[in-house]
Structure formats: structure tokens, C-alpha cells
Amino acid sequence: MPFCVPQLFPLIFFAWIPLLWLEEKTINHHNPYLLFNYSFLSFLVWNILAYWWVGKAQITGVILIILINSLLLALIFWMISRSRKHLKIQILFPFLLIWLGFEYFDTWWDLAWPWLNLGNAFASAPKWVQWYEFTGTRGGSLWVILINIGLYSIIKNPKNRIALNSVRMILLIGIPLLYSVFLYHQKENVTGFKSFALIQPNLDPYTEKFIPEYEGKHFADFMTTADSVCSSHHPDFLFAPETVILTSIDENQPMQSSYYSRLLDLKKKYPKTKILIGTHSNIESASFNSALFLTDTIAPEFYHKTKLVPLFERVPFDKYLSFLKDYSLEIGGYQGTYSSKNYIDYFLSDSIALVPVVCFESIFGDYCAQRVPEMPGFLCMITNDGWWKTTPGYKHHFNFSRLRAIETRRDYIRVANNGISAYINSKGTIVAKTMWWEKSVLTGELKLIKEKTFYSEHGDYIGRVCLFIATLLLIFVKIRVTTQSNVTKRS
Numbered sequence: 001m002p003f004c005v006p007q008l009f010p011l012i013f014f015a016w017i018p019l020l021w022l023e024e025k026t027i028n029h030h031n032p033y034l035l036f037n038y039s040f041l042s043f044l045v046w047n048i049l050a051y052w053w054v055g056k057a058q059i060t061g062v063i064l065i066i067l068i069n070s071l072l073l074a075l076i077f078w079m080i081s082r083s084r085k086h087l088k089i090q091i092l093f094p095f096l097l098i099w100l101g102f103e104y105f106d107t108w109w110d111l112a113w114p115w116l117n118l119g120n121a122f123a124s125a126p127k128w129v130q131w132y133e134f135t136g137t138r139g140g141s142l143w144v145i146l147i148n149i150g151l152y153s154i155i156k157n158p159k160n161r162i163a164l165n166s167v168r169m170i171l172l173i174g175i176p177l178l179y180s181v182f183l184y185h186q187k188e189n190v191t192g193f194k195s196f197a198l199i200q201p202n203l204d205p206y207t208e209k210f211i212p213e214y215e216g217k218h219f220a221d222f223m224t225t226a227d228s229v230c231s232s233h234h235p236d237f238l239f240a241p242e243t244v245i246l247t248s249i250d251e252n253q254p255m256q257s258s259y260y261s262r263l264l265d266l267k268k269k270y271p272k273t274k275i276l277i278g279t280h281s282n283i284e285s286a287s288f289n290s291a292l293f294l295t296d297t298i299a300p301e302f303y304h305k306t307k308l309v310p311l312f313e314r315v316p317f318d319k320y321l322s323f324l325k326d327y328s329l330e331i332g333g334y335q336g337t338y339s340s341k342n343y344i345d346y347f348l349s350d351s352i353a354l355v356p357v358v359c360f361e362s363i364f365g366d367y368c369a370q371r372v373p374e375m376p377g378f379l380c381m382i383t384n385d386g387w388w389k390t391t392p393g394y395k396h397h398f399n400f401s402r403l404r405a406i407e408t409r410r411d412y413i414r415v416a417n418n419g420i421s422a423y424i425n426s427k428g429t430i431v432a433k434t435m436w437w438e439k440s441v442l443t444g445e446l447k448l449i450k451e452k453t454f455y456s457e458h459g460d461y462i463g464r465v466c467l468f469i470a471t472l473l474l475i476f477v478k479i480r481v482t483t484q485s486n487v488t489k490r491s
Contacts, residue, residue: 003050003116004392006124006399013173016148017155018042023081023091024156035081040074047073050116053391061311069113076102083477086484092149094473096142101470103141104463107364110316112307114363115396118144123399126428130183131176132406133453136365138462147172184427188409191376192448194352196423197229198239198415202439205386209417215246219259223266225441230270233443241417242278242359242382243289249281251302260292260300267294274349276356278382286339289313291356291382293347304342305358307367313338313360345371352448353377355410359384362400366460369407369453376448378411379404386418386437394420394436402428409453411446 002009019042026035047066054062076098083094103117114120119140122129129140150172154165201222203209209218222244230238249257255264259279267275274295281290281302289305308314315337347354353373361367362381372379381401385394398420405412405424412424422433423444434440 001049002121003046003396006392006395009121009123009125012118012121012144013147014151016145017152019077020091020148020152023077027081027085032082033078036074036078039077040070043073043077044070046070046116051393053388053393056389056391056393057387058312064311065113068111069116072102072106073116079474083473086477086480092146094470095149096145097466097470097473099145100138100141100463101467103138104366104460104467107366107460107463110314111310112364113310117141120363120400120403123396123403126402126406127184128177128180129403130180130406130427132365132403133183133409133455135462136369136407136455136460137403138460138466142462143172143176188426188447188449189451190447191450193445194236194448195233195443195445196237196239196413197233197235197441197443198413198421199225199229199241200416200419200421200434200438200440200442201225201241201244202418202437203386205384205417209243209384209386210246212246219245219262223262226266227269229441229443230266230273234270235273235443237354237380237413238273238275239380239382239413239415240275240277241415241421242384243280243417244277245279245292247280248287249279249290249292251281251283251300254300263292263294271296274354276347276354276380276382278358286341288341289338289358291358293349293354293356295347295349301344301347303344303347303356303358304340305338305361306340306342307361307364308338308340309360314340346373346377351375355379355408357381357404362397362404365404365407365455366463368404369456370459372408372410372452372456374450374452376450378413378446378448379408380413380415382415384417385420386416390436394418398422402430407453407455409451409456410449413446 002012019039022038023035044066047070051062054065080091080094080098083098084091103114106112107114117137119137121144122140132139150169154169199222201218203218208214222240226238245259247257247259249260254260263275263277277292279290279292281288291303293301310316347356353375354377355371357368357379359382368379385397388394401412401414402424405426406428409426411426414422414424419434419436419438421440421442423431423442423446425431426449432442432444434442
């Protein structure tokens with residue numbers, strides 16, 4: 001339910017109890033796959049309720065994603081149960097290692113889809129998890145597992161040291177919350193301020209935005225709005241959403257693009273203003289979903305979206321299964337596999353670091369945080385959330401931005417084609433935002449912060465450690481099972 005109705009996020013503290021009970025009841029069953037079967041049904045329901053709305057854009061894609069993720073999660077939970085049975089230990093140890101290790105693994109392989117990482121359940125409650133600046137969302141997943149197992153132990157043995165166990169649970173829940181309140185009220189170390197303006201064009205992706213014959217008119221409307229905003233507000237930064245320019249710009253010869261030339265004319269007219277805008281670009285045969293940055297220098301800079309949506313923007317394992325490209329799914333007028341090659345982590349102008357985040361990348365806290373340098377700056381996300389219409393999808397995607405702001409302790413500008421665009425401060429608090437499905441302009445002044453957080457410095461260290469130890473653990477379990485099987489056969 002926390003992934004369907006964000007306000008119900010406290011239920012995540014109880015959510016595992018039915019499966020923990022089921023695991024204990026089936027662990028010695030003669031059918032070793034019974035738990036897998038039941039948990040698959042459970043995870044299937046979870047996945048369907050959590051992102052059925054992806055089907056608004058591509059029904060085939062969402063069916064594949066739901067089935068694949070449900071099978072994977074069921075397999076992980078089954079391996080947790082098998083490990084604790086063969087090692088004859090409590091479930092806590094293998095649960096923490098294998099589940100957290102898998103969550104980290106699910107951020108970098110070709111089918112990466114970390115939407116359901118447990119720590120994301122607190123995306124709508126940033127005041128609860130200010131300590132994500134040290135742990136990222138993996139710390140939230142760790143917290144969830146510990147509380148669920150602790151509560152299940154109390155329910156299972158209500159008369160066993162009830163007072164002591166209750167005190168432990170109060171401390172386990174209370175200490176992180178109190179520390180979060182303390183961090184929330186800490187003063188930010190601000191090194192400067194910069195004015196900004198963002199434009200939310202609000203073009204329907206199904207009937208307007210990706211219709212080729214409308215592109216010229218849409219861009220002309222954008223340029224008119226941009227010219228008006230720059231002449232009225234003279235912002236230091238002007239932001240526009242993902243894929244404002246659909247016709248690909250050749251990065252080696254950008255002046256061949258009339259759209260780029262008109263942007264350059266706008267930049268020359270307002271030399272103070274730096275421009276960040278979403279575009280398609282290419283280098284020879286490689287195509288990119290890009291962020292284009294125009295500064296005082298003549299040469300444009302392109303950041304390429306690296307975390308690509310599996311099945312939609314990238315065919316998984318295309319290096320080894322190239323024939324799958326023939327079955328790629330079409331979305332947004334593009335069918336095939338974008339290249340994920342990238343050459344920069346952030347844009348730099350006047351000693352200010354702007355870290356670009358393109359749409360799906362905002363789900364990857366580790367990837368976003370580790371690109372933040374130790375110099376004054378902020379993050380800017382460009383996206384198009386109109387695919388999901390009026391569903392929970394765009395709301396959840398918006399809330400993930402608040403977690404990224406906390407993890408990096410940087411102000412976060414979010415500019416969308418169809419809401420919600422926003423200015424989010426380094427505490428994850430929404431300072432200003434636009435209305436959903438409404439053409440808007442948002443202006444303001446953002447803060448520049450220099451220091452890197454512990455999480456920005458070290459990345460997802462919890463996930464890396466857990467994945468390494470979990471791999472060794474599963475290898476050991478496999479060896480032990482094989483050895484026991486051979487001994488049984490000989491006897």
C-alpha cells in the first residue's frame with residue numbers, strides 16, 4: 001500500500017509480517033518450492049498495484065516488467081529462506097544480506113528497476129529520513145527489515161521478554177526519527193544564491209508533443225515564452241524539460257540544427273543566462289537522450305542519459321542478444337536502443353556545478369549522489385511525466401526527487417513537460433511547485449551548497465558490502481547443499 005497511496009507509508013513497518021509467517025510455516029514442507037509459489041503471487045500483487053500505471057504508455061512493457069520483477073523478488077525471498085534453513089540460523093542475517101544486496105544489484109544490471117526498493121516507501125515523508133544523507137535509501141530498507149522482523153518476533157512470542165522487546169522496538173523506531181528531526185533543523189552552509197526560471201510547456205505526449213509536424217510550432221511557442229521570461233526576470237539559469245527538441249542535434253556539427261541556432265541566438269541576446277534544455281542528439285550512429293547546456297562559451301555541452309528505461313529506451317543485454325532489437329518497444333516516437341555512453345558527470349559554469357538528472361535517473365540515488373563534486377552547486381532534473389496521466393505514477397516520481405535532495409544536501413530543480421515542476425531545497429522540502437497538467441513558468445532563487453555528504457562521498461556502501469557478502473553466503477550454501485546431497489547418496 002505505501003507504493004499505491006504514499007500517505008500510507010507507515011504500513012511498510014508491518015508489510016513483511018505475513019510473508020515472514022508464511023516462510024516459517026513452509027520451511028520444512030516436502031515441496032521446497034511452495035514458498036516460491038506463494039511469494040510470487042504476493043510480489044505479483046505488489047508489482048501490479050505499485051506501477052500498473054506504466055501501462056498507460058505501453059501495456060506490453062508493463063506486463064513484462066511486472067512478471068520479471070515478481071519472479072526475481074520471489075526468487076530472492078526463496079533463497080533467503082533456503083539459506084537460513086541449510087545454515088540453521090534465524091532469518092534476520094540472510095534476509096538483510098541477500099535482500100539489500102539484491103536491491104543494490106537491481107540498480108546497475110541491464111534490467112535495473114529499483115522502483116520498489118523498500119527505502120523508497122518514505123519518499124512522501126522526507127522529514128522521517130533526513131539521515132539518508134549518510135545511508136541513502138538502502139539505510140531505509142535496512143530499517144524496514146529490522147522493524148518487521150522485530151515486530152514479527154514479538155507477535156510470535158508475545159510472552160517472551162515482552163517488556164525488553166518493546167523497549168528495543170521503541171528505540172529502533174524512535175532513535176532514527178529523533179535524529180532525523182535534529183538533522184532537519186540543522187542550518188545549511190550556503191555559499192551563495194542564483195536566480196532561476198523554468199518553463200513547463202504542458203504538451204500532451206500522446207496527442208501533441210511527439211507529433212513530428214507540430215514540433216516547429218511547439219518550439220516556436222517555447223522560444224516566445226523563454227524570451228519573455230528572460231526579458232522580465234533576467235535569471236542566472238533557464239531550465240526546460242526533457243526532449244524539448246525532438247529532431248536530433250549532431251554534437252559534432254550542432255549549427256546544422258536550426259533549433260540549436262535559435263537557442264544560440266537567445267543565449268547571445270541574454271548573455272547572463274545559462275540554458276539547460278532537453279534534446280535528442282547523436283554522435284555518428286549513436287543516439288542519445290540528452291541535456292544540452294549553453295553557457296558563455298561557444299561550444300555546447302551535452303550530458304547523455306545513462307540510466308535508460310529497460311525495454312523502452314534500451315533493449316536489455318543488447319551486446320549479447322542483438323536480435324532483441326527487432327522487438328524493442330516504441331515510446332515517444334523513438335524505437336530502439338539509446339546509447340548510454342557519457343563523458344561528463346556535471347556541467348561547470350562560473351565555478352558552479354550543475355548536476356543534470358534525466359527522468360528515470362532520479363530513481364538511482366547512488367548514481368545521482370556520486371556525481372556531485374565538492375564545489376558550490378545544485379541538481380536539475382528534466383523529465384516528461386505526462387505519459388502516466390492522472391495516476392499515482394507522476395506523484396511517486398516527483399517524491400523520489402525529494403530523497404535525492406536529502407542524499408546530496410543540494411537544492412533540486414525539477415522541470416517537467418507536464419507537471420510537477422518544482423524547487424525543492426536540500427532538506428527535501430518543496431519550496432515552490434507548479435500545478436499538474438498546466439502550462440506554467442516558475443521563478444525563484446536557489447541556494448548553492450558546497451560540501452559533499454557522506455553518501456555522496458562513499459555511495460551505496462551498504463548495498464556493495466551486502467552484495468559481496470551475500471554472494472559468498474549463497475556460494476557457501478550451494479557447496480553445503482551439494483556436499484550434503486553427495487553424502488546422502490553414498491549412505
